[in-house]
Amino acid sequence: MQNQHTWPEIRHRGGASGVTGSCHQLIANSEHSLLVDCGLFQGEDAAVDSLAQLEVGFDISTLKALVITHVHIDHVGRIPYLLAAGYKGPILCSEPSALLLPLVIEDALKIGFTRNARLIEQFQAQLQKQLVPLAYDKWHSVVEDVALSMRVKLKRAGHILGSSYVEVALNDTLQGNKQRVVFSGDLGAANSPLLPAPKPPSKADVLVLESTYGNRQHEGRDKRATLLKWAIEQALENKGTVIIPAFSIGRTQELLYELEGVIHRAGNDSLWQSLEIIVDSPLAARFTRVYRDLKPFWDDEAQKRIKAGRHPLNFDALYTVDSHETHEQTVRYLAESGRPAVVIAASGMCAGGRVVNYLKAMLGDPRHQVLFVGYQGAGTPGRDIQRYGPQGGWVMLDGERYDIRAGVSTISGYSAHADQRDLLRFIKRMRHWPRKIRLVHGDDAAKQALKTAIEAMAVKYRRSVTVDLPENSS
Template structure:
């Protein structure tokens, strides 16, 4: 066996890992888009599949974030004709994500989109959590796969691949973490470590830091809301349509007491929020307790949705001119596209407003520039034009859907039969090095580390 990484090896985006069982059989774990500085001006060329896929028997999608599934159109164009294996919730969410990505990156032609979606839906194989299923069973080897809840977003999974060979008593177990969730993520149960891993491919996005507690982040979110009310300003929250948006709505419902409108200005986020509501059986115990109390965590009375582009432009104009306090959640999460850009253009120069980051901002994105230079009165370039930053800029780290350093350490320490090899992926160089050092200090010093 050997492992190849076709993305997220030397950075955070473009997750794509190929496990070669032998020369004729391999398995692909994720196939995501590159973002920020990890891409270039010719995105179509950057996202093209430049590796040999002739041996790939299946694609396993750990979850539906675009940096994990966004290259699927290019994978199909390269000739991949195998199944796309994912969890049951991801099977419902994946077509929504890929439809949006196809329209943005390839074509908006209705017939092409429909043809593409039929192709996607015919390939999806939904698997329940916690159950082994056999991918291949030949005289040479048997390959089994199991999905376990990762707690990152609804439907997210880490993947256990078990490879056994005739005459060899012990199988080889390879675990791909995908993106692991924080232990206090709303709506979702925390991930539980696998029983065994011989080789562990582990994400390291926040390998060099720990998040604020849930109590701290709620306090800071409430403080931002109170400032908006006092300043008659808008709190702009750039957020990814799936995962982060629903977590924010869940906590805003608890904090607001009908005093402030929450504007969800993203048709895609609205679709995902509706899908989250339909997938209540996969929510955690705390969320179910709220439902039993008659609460509506993702459908409260002050939640307003904006669908059409015309309504969006009217809302931007109204909030930037009226002095009416509000909270706006809009994509994209790194401010490199989407409706949040129009809000930023209209409001960054006004100190009444707040920009509140709740997720990772990749190098080279406008979000990272606002985050880095905004507190010092800097500027950011949006659509080739400079905008001065006078709005207040804040970051609440506790809302990350990724496990922090301690969460990653706990995941590895919780594996009963420890890995002999740990490959750190999906992280900046400094984060990977810091996580390696922390794991060694935590007693994981018998494994070989590959960064």
């Protein structure tokens, strides 16, 4: 009986027991629920949840809307499975995400479903029918009846262009229960390029909070720019290539923005003037064009660069590689020539994509440098290179062993994720703190460290907060 159940209830369909596969179901009552994200499992999470990759195995009959926080594949990659399972309702997202999502889904379909152009076109048409772009900071009604009001509002999350955190306002008139539930999605770091830092909501009763870097502090922006310059100069002096594995959306554009700044400050330095910045990813190139078209969503600093006549995502030293033939030629040329270059290529965790061909060709040569600027999930080749590369170890790529002789370095400050300090600040600056916090999207050590830090902060400020570490639901 409904009166024996206390609503709302949150069930995590992914992203609670690991860092990927984000998918959270807010069950308002027995007839109405909301899904926040529907992402793909990757790395060790995929090994654990391999069957969950193939289908949406939970009941979707009560779903009134799917809300997308941002378009990274670990937040949207299961949308094709959701639609295949029969979901016909609205897909709510920010206006920039509505432009970016079809590009991501097309790529996901080609990798995981089919390369049949007609089928992809049909699927994209269906997606467009269901997409509902929402303006930031405006309430949107999902359910309005005599028993329940459920509204959502998107707020800027500062993670990638279009990223949002989600406020859900619930008013259950039968139970006399009003609640505000907030899903953080992925929050951006306070000093990320291009995008304004997230501002927390005024209140939350329940907060579902990411914890990717819950046990770390990022370098400051000045320090990370210095480290980026140093890492590139090391490879240039060795007459080698800097390989930067980066996700096609978000990280690639942030790096281009930062590199434009470094080149601008270097002035007439011949080393930097001879450098080529190569984006070897058709998808990243398409995303970058959309980023350029969405300048109104850039932050104040980026707007000042534009007014000064600079082009942060379209500068002279920037080249893009489109065709596979040109890609293969570029790999061979850079591996053999010693031409100074920085190559940015997906995937960000080296689990596939064009970056793998660069690694195969260059990992065994000490002239080259692999530079990690983002989180490397457990069980991914990127994590193995990051961990074993400095010791002269090896990595498996496409079933073959490759010795690592190239330099390997990491700059954590370029993470698009908030660090522990940012996450604590997100809570602390709420006028009314949440009573319950559920930590998701992090490995065990990160979640436990963040839980301890939140509890200590609650004691310091004399607040009553319960912090849970939930598991994925079947």
